[in-house]
Amino acid sequence: MDLEAFASALQRVRRQAGLTYRELADHAHYSHAHLVRATSGRQLPSWDVTTAFLTGCGVPDELLPLWRRHWEAASRDPQDVSELLRTAQTPEHLGAALTALAGPRSLRTLARLTGIPRATIQAWLRGTRLAQRDRLDQLVRALGATAEERAAFAGTLDRLSSGRLRAAPAA
Numbered sequence: 001m002d003l004e005a006f007a008s009a010l011q012r013v014r015r016q017a018g019l020t021y022r023e024l025a026d027h028a029h030y031s032h033a034h035l036v037r038a039t040s041g042r043q044l045p046s047w048d049v050t051t052a053f054l055t056g057c058g059v060p061d062e063l064l065p066l067w068r069r070h071w072e073a074a075s076r077d078p079q080d081v082s083e084l085l086r087t088a089q090t091p092e093h094l095g096a097a098l099t100a101l102a103g104p105r106s107l108r109t110l111a112r113l114t115g116i117p118r119a120t121i122q123a124w125l126r127g128t129r130l131a132q133r134d135r136l137d138q139l140v141r142a143l144g145a146t147a148e149e150r151a152a153f154a155g156t157l158d159r160l161s162s163g164r165l166r167a168a169p170a171a
Contacts, residue, residue, distance in 0.1 A: 006074035007041035010053060014039070017057035028056030044075050044104050072144050075103025085152040092127030094156055099125050101143045113142040133157055 014024060025032045030052050038045035038053055045053070050071055051064060059067070084097035102110060102125070107118040114121070116135060123129035124136070131139070133154060140153050 003044055003074045004041040006044070006070055007039045009070065010045075010050070011039045013054065013057045013059060019057060024053065024056050028052040030056075044071070046104060047071060069144075072103070075105070081149060082152060085149075085156045088156045088160070090127060091130050091160060094130070094153075094160060095125045095127035097153070097156070098139070101140060101145060101149070105143075110139070110142070114139050130157065130160060 021032050021035050024035055028035060030049055034049055035053055037043065038049055050067065054064065054067055081097050081100045084093060084100060088094050088097060107122055110121050111118045116139060124131050136153055136157055137150060140150050
């Protein structure tokens with residue numbers, strides 16, 4: 001599900017609940033503006049805003065894991081990740097692909113999902129440090145990467161680690 005489809009799905013849920021954005025704001029405890037932006041299709045709302053939106057519309061808790069998967073899918077464009085990995089020439093490029101896969105998740109969230117320190121993840125995302133293969137796989141698995149994406153990340157890391165591509169410029 002892409003970002004626009006996700007926003008449209010949120011709009012449908014609100015309409016089916018029969019709520020205006022102002023009424024939903026009262027139920028969700030988020031501002032009217034936050035909720036309108038959540039359905040604009042221009043930017044993915046945070047998971048907290050999405051959860052409040054859905055529960056404010058009366059979506060049962062047992063459906064939230066399904067919505068979480070849709071939210072995660074909307075947070076990245078798999079073609080962008082694949083293209084970034086295919087053309088990666090530096091650790092910064094690998095970091096850009098990781099950032100695309102991570103979507104709007106915070107470093108705190110990534111650390112909580114993986115047990116990897118925030119500073120380490122930040123260095124990988126910036127491309128100032130290459131991950132060990134098993135740790136990179138731990139992160140991309142936690143981000144919901146497909147088997148193909150996991151293999152592409154491993155292959156890119158192997159190419160960069162072997163020195164077959166130019167190293168990152170000194171900071």
